[in-house]
Amino acid sequence: MTTPGESAPNTLPRSVRGLRERFRELHAEALPAAGTYRAVFVGPALLRVAAPRAIALGGMPRWYGKRFSGDGSAVNLREDAPGVLREVLPMRVAIAPSWLDGRPAxxxxxxxxxxxxxxxxxxxxxxxxxxxxxxLTFAGTPASRAAASPFTLVRDLPRLD
Structure with missing residues (x-):
């Protein structure tokens, strides 16, 4: 757990191996709380630089993160201008066995x-x-677990202004 004012991405391991081990230690019992989640890339510096570029090459430039609705659906968010988010590419969300370790994710x-x-x-x-x-992002099949790329999503807090 993090302390007040501290964010989990800053307290996570820096290596891909360490991030995968940390993922194995965690538990998923329910869908995420509804809300907007900002992507924060973690891991080695090369991965933090390469990941946003790879996502842009995949057709999602200026990817911001995801918005979960709490009902088993979600959508990716793109930041078209500072503070202006647009919903793109809907997704389905479920609790299912992880391709990394078979436990719920x-x-x-x-x-x-x-x-x-x-x-x-x-x-x-x-x-x-x-x-x-x-x-962790997987591409293709469970066999892709050796190349699973780590990142975090941090839920935005509601603005009070």
Whole structure:
């Protein structure tokens, strides 16, 4: 758990191996709380730089994160201008066995009718704390677990202004 004012992405391991081990230690028992979640890339510096570029090349430039509705659906968010989010690429959300370790995970899938490459992408999450989901992105099949790429989603707090 993080302390007040501290965010989980800053307290997670920096290595891909360490992030996968941390994912194995976490538990997913329910769908994420409804809300907007901002992507924060974690891991080695090379991965933090390469991941946003790979997502843009996959057809989602300026990817911001995801919005979960709490009913088993979600949508990706793109930041078209500072503070202006647009919903793109809907997803299904369920609790299912993880491709990493077979234990329950929050699984986000895009479906066979999604554009390439997203139809082959599967994101898995487990809560790292009350606001942060530690995720792994898989491409293709369970055999892709050796290349699963870690990232986090941090739930935005409502603005009070």
């Amino acid at each position: 929050i699984v986000v899938s895009y479906g066979a009718d999604a554009p390439v490459p997203w139809r082959w992408v599967r994101d898995e999450f487990r809560p790292a704390d009350e606001r942060t989901l530690l995720g």
